[in-house]
Amino acid sequence: MTTTTTAEGVLKTAGAARPAAASRPTARILRRRAVPYLFILPALVLFAVFKLYPIGSSFLMSLYENVNGTQEFVGAGNYTRAMDDPLLWTALKNTAIILVVQVPVMLALAVGIAVALNSTLLRGRAFFRLGFFLPTVTGLVAYGIVFAVLLNTQYGLVNWLLGLVGVGEVPWLTDPLWARISLGLALTWHYTGYNAVIFLARLQSLPTELYDAAAVDGASARQSFRHVTLPGLRPALLLTTVLSTIGTLQLFDEPYVLTGGGPDNATLTIGVYLYQNAFKYFDFGYASAVAYILTVLIGILGVVQFRLLGEKS
Amino acid sequence: MTLTATRPRPGRTPRTPRSRTRTRSILLTSSLTIAVAAVLLPFYWLIIAATHSSKEIFDSPPPLLPGGHLRENLSTLESSARFSDVIVNSLLITVIYTIAAGAICTLAGYGFAKFRFRGSGALFGLLMLGLVIPTQVTLIPLFKMMVDLEWLGTYQAVIMPNLALPFGIFLMRQSMAALPDELIDSARMDGCGEFRLFLKVVLPPMKPALAALAIFLFLFQWNDFIWPLVVLRDAGEFTIPVALASLQGLDQTDYGALLAGTALAAIPMALVFLALQRHFVSGLLAGAVKE
Numbered sequence: 001m002t003t004t005t006t007a008e009g010v011l012k013t014a015g016a017a018r019p020a021a022a023s024r025p026t027a028r029i030l031r032r033r034a035v036p037y038l039f040i041l042p043a044l045v046l047f048a049v050f051k052l053y054p055i056g057s058s059f060l061m062s063l064y065e066n067v068n069g070t071q072e073f074v075g076a077g078n079y080t081r082a083m084d085d086p087l088l089w090t091a092l093k094n095t096a097i098i099l100v101v102q103v104p105v106m107l108a109l110a111v112g113i114a115v116a117l118n119s120t121l122l123r124g125r126a127f128f129r130l131g132f133f134l135p136t137v138t139g140l141v142a143y144g145i146v147f148a149v150l151l152n153t154q155y156g157l158v159n160w161l162l163g164l165v166g167v168g169e170v171p172w173l174t175d176p177l178w179a180r181i182s183l184g185l186a187l188t189w190h191y192t193g194y195n196a197v198i199f200l201a202r203l204q205s206l207p208t209e210l211y212d213a214a215a216v217d218g219a220s221a222r223q224s225f226r227h228v229t230l231p232g233l234r235p236a237l238l239l240t241t242v243l244s245t246i247g248t249l250q251l252f253d254e255p256y257v258l259t260g261g262g263p264d265n266a267t268l269t270i271g272v273y274l275y276q277n278a279f280k281y282f283d284f285g286y287a288s289a290v291a292y293i294l295t296v297l298i299g300i301l302g303v304v305q306f307r308l309l310g311e312k313s
Numbered sequence: 314m315t316l317t318a319t320r321p322r323p324g325r326t327p328r329t330p331r332s333r334t335r336t337r338s339i340l341l342t343s344s345l346t347i348a349v350a351a352v353l354l355p356f357y358w359l360i361i362a363a364t365h366s367s368k369e370i371f372d373s374p375p376p377l378l379p380g381g382h383l384r385e386n387l388s389t390l391e392s393s394a395r396f397s398d399v400i401v402n403s404l405l406i407t408v409i410y411t412i413a414a415g416a417i418c419t420l421a422g423y424g425f426a427k428f429r430f431r432g433s434g435a436l437f438g439l440l441m442l443g444l445v446i447p448t449q450v451t452l453i454p455l456f457k458m459m460v461d462l463e464w465l466g467t468y469q470a471v472i473m474p475n476l477a478l479p480f481g482i483f484l485m486r487q488s489m490a491a492l493p494d495e496l497i498d499s500a501r502m503d504g505c506g507e508f509r510l511f512l513k514v515v516l517p518p519m520k521p522a523l524a525a526l527a528i529f530l531f532l533f534q535w536n537d538f539i540w541p542l543v544v545l546r547d548a549g550e551f552t553i554p555v556a557l558a559s560l561q562g563l564d565q566t567d568y569g570a571l572l573a574g575t576a577l578a579a580i581p582m583a584l585v586f587l588a589l590q591r592h593f594v595s596g597l598l599a600g601a602v603k604e
Contacts (some may be wrong), residue, residue, distance in 0.1 A: 039424030046477035054454035121338040131349035141554035155371035230437030291450040
């Protein structure tokens, strides 16, 4: 490795320039070599104790079952149990629906907002950028509560407003289908602005010459969007898709606060199911197995998305 | 605003007549205004609802202007959830966390950005693994660890596990990489000690990045729900999100009080964000959009 010498080379010349150091070169070099490790040591130690160890220990735990208070080794038992668990399949299905419906809608919306925010035709861009981004900083519990009350079937503001324009009561949180829609609305409200800002930053880094060339070739606004803007957004699309996928698979706070996973398990996510198994039924072994299945899913989807979106760029 | 409606995109010849451009501008601005109003409606309603009694909130028509029950809601909040303790807990935990995690992430970010050493790539990759491993995987073993340490219900139980936050380390490495090597090297030539160099030479120009990191860490900890929910036990120990969720779970939820508490959690954060958003957005993007 030739690059390794950059820092060390400088360090050596710095050491040689000072006669005091030249007398004990080995000790000095050793101490110099230790410097970068000292900077990363606190992070590494904390990470090893509070992340790596639990990840490993979680796997061991997933091989045991709690039988009347004692841990019994069941091997892959928890994993085979998961395969036949209808509730886990429901949770997977719900998560998949969000991935296939909510995430693309949200990302399309975010692209639209970013393009609008980037347009010189828009007045007051700073205000709009702030307005759309504000939900991102709102705590999940706080917004879950606000949405739960706003979407109350009988008394909620949303149904009252809909009533004004002649739309009847919508059972936002009490009907399985509408509960899913509500969850999707809440997620979209919360994360669209964040994704829009990522797209906006990317748009602003695109060279304007590309648009000029498209205009010279007589491209319409729609054509230049399709052939210049969208390809230019590819890296940002990859990033937001992967982040949204990871976030969706881990989804916990919103369904927990908004619907508690109901009604009729329509909004039960893997995250909520895992939490119920661990901290409601204290079935740590099974919950750990579910957590590992989740990890594998995230890994697979991450790789697939990188292949699909990453390869052409 | 320096931008006018008729100003074309830089370097692009306007092919549409002035009036048509103006119409488009008005259309675009007004449709985005409607969209942003819909996005901001929950904030407006939250502030209004916090000042009304539980009964008034569910009146028909719903209240759209401030009411006179804020004081009453706050005292209900205090008696049912010990909310002043909860606010103190949230503030202390968040401030301690922000400072400690900020220091740890900054040190590590500098180590990875400005030194080449054996295993640096592998170690950084290991830390970044934390970004893709779901938090739920570590939840149960961490909980057991807290039980063994007898840390349940303590500040350190909330603070310690997330101190080495992968995203924070990533953010700082990205920002530190932009710092010119010459600056560090020349200080080293002058015989400056490594840690003093870090404090006196590296940190000062990093102020915007540090601000972004601090806002991010503050928001993360202030809003964190699942981990504090798992390790905190009694009402007096709760952080704001946990206290709010526990209030919501009651049979007879006092929505006036609940929403006043929600406003107390959300509004200060929104204000902090509004004041510092320039740093926050640029800092997040430094980490998010890599060229």
